[in-house]
Amino acid sequence: MMTRERIKVLAVVATLVVIAILVPNTNSFVILLATRALAFSILVMSLDLLLGFTGLASLGQAAYLGVGAYLTAILATKYQFGLGLDFWLVVVLGILSGAALAAVFGLLAIRATGVYFLMITLALGQCVWGLAYRWNSLTGGDNGINLRGRPNVGIDLSNDVTFFYLVLAFFAVSLLMMYVLVRSPFGHSLRGIRERELRMRILGYNTWLHKYIAFVIAGAFGGLAGVLWAHTAGIVSPENVVLTTSVDALLMAVLGGAGTLVGGAIGAAIVFGLREYLSTLVPWWQYVLGAVYVLTIFYLPTGLMGIPERIRQHRARAGKPGEAKKLASAPA
Amino acid sequence: MVRLSAQFWLIQAFNGVSYGALLFLVGSGLSLIFGVMRIVNLSHGSYFLLGGYVALTVIWTTGSWALALVVASLSVAVLGLVMERLFLRPLGFDPLRQVLLTVGFAFLFQQAALDIWTGNNFDINPPDALTRSIVVGGLYLPLYRMFMIATALVIGLGLWLVMEKTRMGAAVRATVDDAQMARGVGIDTSRISMLIFALGAFLAALGGVIGGAFLGVYPGLDFEMLPIAFAVVIIGGMGSLGGAAVGALLVGLADNFGKALFPEISYFTLYAPMALILAVKPTGLFGRE
Numbered sequence: 316m317m318t319r320e321r322i323k324v325l326a327v328v329a330t331l332v333v334i335a336i337l338v339p340n341t342n343s344f345v346i347l348l349a350t351r352a353l354a355f356s357i358l359v360m361s362l363d364l365l366l367g368f369t370g371l372a373s374l375g376q377a378a379y380l381g382v383g384a385y386l387t388a389i390l391a392t393k394y395q396f397g398l399g400l401d402f403w404l405v406v407v408l409g410i411l412s413g414a415a416l417a418a419v420f421g422l423l424a425i426r427a428t429g430v431y432f433l434m435i436t437l438a439l440g441q442c443v444w445g446l447a448y449r450w451n452s453l454t455g456g457d458n459g460i461n462l463r464g465r466p467n468v469g470i471d472l473s474n475d476v477t478f479f480y481l482v483l484a485f486f487a488v489s490l491l492m493m494y495v496l497v498r499s500p501f502g503h504s505l506r507g508i509r510e511r512e513l514r515m516r517i518l519g520y521n522t523w524l525h526k527y528i529a530f531v532i533a534g535a536f537g538g539l540a541g542v543l544w545a546h547t548a549g550i551v552s553p554e555n556v557v558l559t560t561s562v563d564a565l566l567m568a569v570l571g572g573a574g575t576l577v578g579g580a581i582g583a584a585i586v587f588g589l590r591e592y593l594s595t596l597v598p599w600w601q602y603v604l605g606a607v608y609v610l611t612i613f614y615l616p617t618g619l620m621g622i623p624e625r626i627r628q629h630r631a632r633a634g635k636p637g638e639a640k641k642l643a644s645a646p647a
Numbered sequence: 648m649v650r651l652s653a654q655f656w657l658i659q660a661f662n663g664v665s666y667g668a669l670l671f672l673v674g675s676g677l678s679l680i681f682g683v684m685r686i687v688n689l690s691h692g693s694y695f696l697l698g699g700y701v702a703l704t705v706i707w708t709t710g711s712w713a714l715a716l717v718v719a720s721l722s723v724a725v726l727g728l729v730m731e732r733l734f735l736r737p738l739g740f741d742p743l744r745q746v747l748l749t750v751g752f753a754f755l756f757q758q759a760a761l762d763i764w765t766g767n768n769f770d771i772n773p774p775d776a777l778t779r780s781i782v783v784g785g786l787y788l789p790l791y792r793m794f795m796i797a798t799a800l801v802i803g804l805g806l807w808l809v810m811e812k813t814r815m816g817a818a819v820r821a822t823v824d825d826a827q828m829a830r831g832v833g834i835d836t837s838r839i840s841m842l843i844f845a846l847g848a849f850l851a852a853l854g855g856v857i858g859g860a861f862l863g864v865y866p867g868l869d870f871e872m873l874p875i876a877f878a879v880v881i882i883g884g885m886g887s888l889g890g891a892a893v894g895a896l897l898v899g900l901a902d903n904f905g906k907a908l909f910p911e912i913s914y915f916t917l918y919a920p921m922a923l924i925l926a927v928k929p930t931g932l933f934g935r936e
Contacts, residue, residue: 372743423926430687430742434881435925438918441874445914452911559870562689562750569747601758608751609734612744 324494327577331487339476347547350479352580352587353486354543355380359567359579360493361536366565367574368497369529370509374433375420375440376564379534381447381556382416383409383541388460388551389453402466406542413538414531416443421530425523428512440561448553459552462545472546482543486580489536493576496532505529570611572618581619657786659903665792667899668799672854673872674879675806675891676847682823682886683836683843686735687742689749690727691851692873693756698723698852699864700764702771712774720853727848731841757869766866771859795857802850803892810888819843823886851876875902878921884934893932 338349358380365371387405390396397405420439427435447454454460465472472478496502507515508522516522545551554560567586571578586604593600615621677691698719705715730752738744777794780787810816821829822836830836862868879898883890898917905916924932
């Protein structure tokens with residue numbers, strides 16, 4: 316067991332190193348694409364904390380990205396704040412604002428389960444979108460806010476490669492923190508809630524509080540993703556908080572494999588790759604994306620990360636029936 | 648600054664009610680689909696938009712608005728029926744996968760609409776007879792909006808009669824209450840699901856054609872309409888026809904007054920009450936556990 320987990324961790328670390336070495340040596344298009352995918356991946360992984368580990372399908376995760384991104388953009392353009400060393404302060408504020416928003420929304424949403432949770436998060440997400448879209452004096456309305464250049468924190472982040480490294484570092488740290496979180500006793504309790512909430516409650520766990528804390532933590536990472544996204548894209552608009560962005564995040568998590576964390580990053584990489592790269596090649600790229608979604612949901616409910624497990628299960632089922640059951644219940 | 652005279656309130660209320668009538672068409676179908684199949688259908692906005700686009704094509708080729716109304720609604724109903732049979736039914740019951748599947752289709756429809764009808768904004772012009780205004784007590788009331796209210800009333804009444812007075816309606820209500828038990832007593836819930844899904848698509852498309860006169864028909868309308876339709880259904884309670892009517896009225900009024908009185912936070916005034924209602928009563932005002 317331990318060795319398999321260690322191999323997985325080593326594989327992820329190796330992949331990150333390869334990305335760190337390879338990407339800067341490609342062209343600027345790929346570098347920007349990778350930066351976008353990495354920043355967005357933090358949001359997708361935060362959603363995976365809820366979806367994959369706690370069993371809460373949120374349809375409003377973009378709200379936290381939006382709060383972090385709008386905070387960054389408004390501070391930078393209206394108050395010239397966060398363009399020097401105070402950028403680090405903005406990062407902290409972004410995380411706190413995401414967590415604060417989730418703390419408020421969580422009070423309303425956590426009571427609901429299943430489809431109702433999905434809908435209430437959708438409604439809350441639309442509240443944020445509505446403000447972003449209509450509150451012209453603060454958010455610039457439909458046009459959004461253009462950021463004039465990235466911060467200079469001693470190192471000039473306007474260089475795309477430097478900024479890529481920064482986002483990659485944030486991504487790696489976020490991944491590590493979430494990995495530690497889901498492997499902790501708290502993470503195991505979350506998984507218990509996902510599997511059977513009633514049993515956890517009978518065992519004496521305060522499942523509401525567990526879910527609430529997970530929700531707030533996910534919001535905090537969403538806020539961080541927003542700060543990075545604002546400086547990656549250079550523009551923050553209602554597009555970043557609209558329902559389809561939340562749906563995108565959800566689809567990426569499922570495409571990669573819910574409950575695996577890195578699956579979310581893989582899903583994000585594939586979707587961003589398809590969207591930005593394929594769209595320069597063929598006009599019908601969106602059909603490809605739609606087909607990928609539909610096929611994933613039909614034939615790969617456990618996502619891409621679930622493929623090895625399915626193959627193993629398939630083999631084990633052909634061999635020893637008992638083995639398949641043991642593997643199926645092993646933590647991902 | 649808006650002058651808040653009695654006339655302002657009356658006109659806004661009238662506009663709100665007529666917008667609510669449109670929302671009822673979209674929301675009632677969504678609500679029934681959820682009630683019967685427990686499916687959160689994120690393609691519902693697409694049906695609304697496709698209804699508008701198909702109607703445009705019919706109008707461009709034949710010039711008949713009435714024909715467009717019928718053809719658009721029926722063809723989108725067939726589309727919904729095919730989607731339910733080929734994709735949703737085989738998927739089985741798994742809310743997350745169902746939601747993702749319907750959203751996958753919403754993206755596909757969006758692209759298809761863009762390819763077929765381009766990215767331009769269109770308006771659906773109703774027949775001249777409906778574009779006039781009539782004067783009631785000093786207020787100019789557009790006939791078209793009265794037509795919308797009348798349509799919603801007729802459809803709402805028709806649905807209510809079918810649901811309450813016919814055998815078919817009783818079977819649908821039984822399925823909403825407990826699908827498993829309904830199957831147990833010999834109700835063909837599979838057929839009911841198919842019919843309700845088609846009916847929902849039909850109503851959404853009908854709304855798309857009627858709404859096309861003042862909302863227009865343009866790319867992105869699908870995902871603009873979807874959350875508003877959800878607001879209607881969530882406030883009223885999923886699966887309840889009366890709830891959809893009350894929800895539609897509330898959302899229609901909240902939207903109109905919100906935009907007129909607090910333009911900067913108008914969507915907030917729409918979705919925040921909905922979130923609050925959900926937090927207090929997760930099943931909506933008229934929904935059942």
